[in-house]
Amino acid sequence: MGRNTRKRRTPLATKAIAASAALALGGGGLIWANFYASAHEKAPDNRTKRNVSQVVTIYCPDVGQQLRNVPDRARGEVDGELASMDQQITDAYQRLVTTRRAQAGDANFVQNSILGPLKDRRKVLLDRIKLQINRAGGKAPGDLDRLARCTGRPAGGQNGGGQNDGQNGGGQNDGGQNGGGQNGGGQPDDNGNGVAGPVADDFIKIEDVQPNSRNLPNGLPANGDSGSTGTFTTDCGTNENNLFNSDNLIAAPGVGNGAHHVHDYVGNQDNDAFSSDQDLANADTSCQNQGDKSTYYWPVLRLQDGTEEFDANDEGGGAEGNIGRILKPAQAELKFVGNKQGDVVAMPKFLRIITGDAKSFVNGTANANTSWSCTGFEDRQSTDKYPLCPEGSQVVRTSNFQSCWDGQNIDSANHRDHMAFVQADGSCPNGFQAIPQLQVKLVYDIPTPAIENGQVQNPYAVDSFPEQLHKPITDHNDFINVMDEQLMNEVVECINTGRDCT
Template sequence: MRQQTHKRGRFTNKTVAIVAALALGGGGAAIIAANASASGDKNSGQDRTLSATAGTISCPDVGQKLNSVPRQARAEVDRNLAELDSQVANAYQRMAKKEAGTDSVLTTLQQQRTATLDRIGIAIGRSAQRPAGLEQMSACKMQTNFAGKGRGGGQGGNQQGNQQGGNQQGGNNQGGNNQGGGQQGGNQQGGGQQGGNNQGGNGGQQGNGPSPEDFVDITKVQPNVKEPQNQGGASTGSFVSECGVNAEGIRNTDNVIVAPGVGNGAHHTHDYVGNKTTNANSTNDSLAAGETTCSNGDQSTYYWPVVRVQDGTQEKDANQLGGGLEGNVGRILTPKSSTIEFKGSPVGKVTAMPRFLRIITGDAKAFTNGTANANAHWSCTGFEDRQLTDKYPICPQGSDVVRSFAFQSCWDGKNIDSANHRDHVAFAQEDGSCANGFQAIPQLVNKITYEVPAGETYAVDGFPEQLHKPITDHDDFINVMSDQLMNQAVQCINSGQKCG
């Protein structure tokens, strides 16, 4: 990478400035303490790396535990689950404004959650047995995170992140980051001095992430991608929907899958391509009537968190919920390219997706939830044989940042959604086959690239308590293809053609 020594100097200066600002009470709700430590460097005289201790509010993810909710109760339950997220976001705002100490904030939060969980229990109990143990999920804690260790940091966090999350696709069986993201990403060479330069050195999104240890020089990462081998009868074709890069700027902070009917249900901003009408109040009927950015008439909705660079620019949402008021700051990058491709199964034919099937891949709360549902993949153009899950890549000159999502490709054959929005679909097993009770459907693979300005910090939008960690990246999809278009896609895939 060019001018590494100079960039290390810029990183150090920005780091010291941010630490000083935090010590004086400047904007970082999630940062508890930070310090810079010096170590000798025979090449540069003296080099500094940031050693930060950050804390985040960690609450049990109630939605992931509710895998059996009567259909007639789901709307009320979803509204209350969204209220739990709002309560955490409000707790962060109280901390940022120094309205109360940590203990007081957590006590109030627990009281709020207790009441909301009771409402969830009552809603379910009207038509089914009330879930046991709801009250035990009311308490939250302040989780301390040491830079370079644990989740999203060192060797252990990366091994777990890929073994549980990444290899479900069959893409990173040996852990996408065991060699690159953890061992090299967490150390000084990858995550601090060379990899970090001034990435993260400006305190990130109002001081609540990302941290320098969240970045790694992609050239220091070893190739780690392993694809399952096609077997006889594999469906080797593909179908592409050309839907653009959201040049129109269709964005909102809703999430119609997880929080239908709730404004700002995501607490962060999404980019949308495909269906132009998607928001919290969308219904199957409104989506079916919506216009689309896709050239082939695909009315499906594809949405993902925006990527921002912290270059000092204030977006129009700087003083709005879901934006700057919840720690999502900086200039939103329009993708350089976006590819939406549906692929086949390495072991057999695929069957058509039902219209209005909903799939979420990845976990927006993986930093506090753990990595069981994490499915983030970060890389750089020209280096896509190496994938990261809990590190942002620093790309060499001329190379673009790549986000890729390979969605669950097995469906239960019955449901277009499930109570926790996961149980109705699954990843293929290690050999590419679907588990008993599931059948192969076209696998959505979404690849998005960004031209990140040299030396700028960047991160995905996220819930405030997730500290903008790369492992929280996620992608959402609602299939609104007409039956005719879906059947065309299946025919292309099963016959080995490349269409679109």
């Protein structure tokens, strides 16, 4: 498998991982140490795993989502500090999973040695963020310090976090020592091959998903049989050029490995953390229509079959628990559609949209937008489990993007507020206007994993931040519009006149 070889600067914040990632490697990636993997194996003080070492991940409040009024000239610095916070969580999580023996012997180890120091380090960065906002003429929220504290999450919890700064998501004991195993059953917090997820409970037979039961408020199709009914489909391939990196130009511009997981890229071929708008405009594109230099990217899927990928020892890859064979989609359909209520207007050039939430396992589902299904069963959409497809059926990932724009901004401080999802009737919130909705459909040929004795064999999983445990709810998708004016006008005309164009 190829890799992105563009030379990139590496900020100091991303170098810290090298030391913490100097752990045992095997099977194509980082081995997340799993002492006392059996619920009946005795720890040094004769307690069982059921009662010790049960913090399986770390919940930290998402600071970026709380920052709504960051002056433009402070955004670069603030985004850099937020990326440093993500690095701190990664380092703390790696310490969590490699100190199980110490945790077993000391009920206060997690709090005293991991969560307490993490809080102190986050407080330093929060102070810097406040200073940067105030220096740029803004007014930082006065209660940012409350976001410094992180909690340990025991196994079995999902979609908790988010609402009360972790008070309901990670346990008030700060150590999670009383948490049960997976779903309270004492199941180890890995899938049997040494990495933290997915586990058997993260999968479901597609036949067991009820039709039309998608349970998230986001990601509704904007189009229907009224309003603007046309479509525009752009063919940009399936990453035949093997363009991969673990950057995120939207959320962490200027920061190498800002995503802590690897992305597939189609469309724009000059996309990394250091790409300027001018770089994007001057780049080559994999799209058949050369007027479309937009960038479309999403976290890769991997098959955890022991394959050692090109990034097995790299940040964002095996060094952060993203292991196994990268699976490129067999089909990537990129379609722009209209709005049930009426015409759409042109997107501004360089408009940025993030859909879904890469941290929704701990943040909760407020921004989640996941749809997992199988070909032939696409009326059955799973949001929090990976589908097990029957023979002859393929795995499908679908993302319906936000398609209501505030009419002014190509981005916002938290990378969300300038966009909104359509409501059930297709209408936009007050002050927003309808733009073409991007619908991304990715189809994969994946061997169906087998579940035996409560463990999943050779699972597939989406790349994720380490502490997100490869949960399917963390799937997300990203887009930057770099269509030229002529093409964008053609897209709008096709949609508003009810034509299907390519």
